[in-house]
Amino acid sequence: MTRFVLRRLAVSSLILLVGSLLMFVLTINSGDPLEDLRESTASNRDQLMQSRITNMGLDQPWYVRYFTWLSGAAGCLIGKCDLGTDRAGSDVTALLAQAAGSTLRLVTIATFAAIIVGVIIGIITAIRQYSGFDYVVTFISFLFFSLPVFWAAVLLKEFGAIRFNDWIADPQISLLQAIVTGLVLAVILSSIMGGDWKRRLLTGAITGVFVVAALMYFTAVGWWRNPALGVGLVALVSLGFAVGLVALITGLGNRRVLYSTLTTVGVGIVVYFAVAPLLDEPNWLLLAGLFVSSLVIGLLIGRLWGGYSKGTAMALSAVTATFMAAMTFLDHLVYAWAGFLQLKPRPISTIGSQTPNFPGDFWETTLDWGTQLLLPTALLTLVSVASYQRYTRASMLETLNQDYVRTARSKGLGERTVIVKHAFRNALIPITTIVAFNFAGLISGAVITETVFGWKGMGELFKSGLNNVDPAPVMAFFLVTAIAAIVMNMIADIAYAFLDPRIRR
Structure with missing residues (x-):
């Protein structure tokens, strides 16, 4: 494996070098970097032109400029990056750090959300092959896959930001709107759950009644502007998650694993009250420490309860602890929503990644950061989830028809197993391969999304460099996307060896 990784790194480094040379040559020959100054009528035009020529090294041969950039970029290997300056004299390394932070934050969240949603829906549609649910999801997947990103972004800004901001000022849901929402969700859930028509009808009826009652109750008590979850709802949802997780992975018959996850929920409720004073005004370092502590607690509980299923119990208890930590975090965010609306009556902005000079506390600032991230993340997720769903469905259908699956069924193993x-x-x-390519592709594809939503990320860096025929920002963009592609493909290759031991040989 070590020899394989080293060989792949060597080949990838060569590809990166050739790609950087090609990108540099194409960029510097894409236009005239002095075009705007040549048309200027300023009295100091000649001085400005000479300053830009010196600043960008236009008086040097192209290969000298390239090797100057390459030597600076090579310094990143020892922690001394020097990616040069743009035509305005700004340090590109500093610009890249800020831009990469915004874009990677956006792309990483969208990738994980798309993987989770796409894989789950892909598995369900494979199991429910040729059902009504399968046909509807297939249609929606093709719709999302062919969706023009700029058009979808405009729609999201209109309905997800502008109209939502109008509605949240005086949030009202009529009985008709609640009934329509309940019917839609009832049809979706009953289709997912499957079964005979009696089971579908019962599932749909319970879902519809619950949704209508919940929407009308929330509207009556003004929950939309003053929401709260509370320890009761956090505990109930976490309990349902723990039982569902055990039922899916091992089955409820494995009592030790079930007791392990239930104990984790019980300890999590105690911790909920214990850490409440610390979460009044926390910081990200404290939250990271609490998150790691929750994982350790989950692993310890799984080890104590696990018995012969120690590994599975530890894994599922850790996942349950992570879910409870996320629910506790969400509980505090929801509680801060009322104060956030006082500071920002129109909560979802259509431009920018954060509100300048926002005066809120930690939770209100986090809400501002999250609401700004919501629309572009939703857009990239919708575009990506279609690919994951289709590939997961096709891969699952192919696997389910293999001989070893038929043998497992003939032995009497349950369908869940x-x-x-x-x-x-x-x-x-095969899904691992798609994840590797899709992550790097999303970074480059985020150029349009960032332009529409006014994000100062990698897309803005690339676009400004290309428009100004300035190779330094373009090469910085290339460096990040190319390294991301190499790293993700390397991770995919290593993941193959864990998923299929035959690949190790």
Whole structure:
């Protein structure tokens, strides 16, 4: 494996070098970097032109400029990056750090959300092949896959920001709107759950009644502007998650694993009250420490309860602890929503990644950061989730038709065991490849999204460099996207070896 990784790194480095040379040559020959000054009527035009020529090194041969950039970029290997300056004299390394932070934050969240949603829906549609749910999801997937990003972004800004901001000023949901919403969700959930028509009808009826009642109750008590979850709802949702997780992975018959996750929920409720004073005004370092502590607690509980299923119990308890930590974090965010609306009556902005000079506390500032991130993340997720859903469905269908799956079923194994332990792991191999390519592709594809939503990220850096025929920002963009592609493909290759031991040899 070590030899394989080193060989791939060597080949990837060569590809990166050739690609950087090609990108540099194409950029410097894409236009005239002095065009705007040549048309200027300023009295100091000649001085400005000479200053830009010196600043950008235009008086040097192209290969000298390239090797100057390459030597500075090579310094990143020892922690001394020097990516040069743009035509205005700004340090590109500093610009890249700020831009990469915004874009990677956006792309990483969108990638994880798309993977989770796409893989889950792909598995369900494979199991429910040729059902009504399968046909509807297939249609929606093709719709999202072919969706023009700029058009979808404009729609999201109109309905997800402008109209939502108008509605939240006086949030009202009529009985008709609640009934329509309940019917839609009832049809979706009953289709996912499957079963005979009686089971579908019961599932749909319970879902519809619950949704209508909840929407009308929330509207009556003004929950939309003054929301709260509370320890009761956090505990109830966490309990349902723990039971569902055990039922999906091992089955409820494995009592030690079930007791392990339930104990984790119980300890999590105690911790909820214990850490409440610390979360009044926390910081990210404190939250990171609490998150790691929750993982350790989950692992310890799983080890104590696990018995012969120690590994599974530790894993599921850690996942349950992570979910409870996320629910506790969400509880504090929801509680801060009322104060956030006082500071920002129109909560979702259509431009920018954060509100300048926002005066809120930690939770209100986090809400501002999250609401700014919501629309572009939703857009990139919608575009990506279609690919994951289609590939997961196709891979699962191919795996479910393999001989070893039929053998597992003939032995009398339950359908859950066949799908989770036999089919899904092997179906992950082609999906891993898609994740690697999609992550790097999203960074470059975020150029349009960032332009529409006014984000100062990698897209803005690339676009400004290309418009100004300035190679330094363009090469910085290339460096990040190319390294991301190499790293993600390397991770995919290593993941293959864990998913299929035959690949190790």
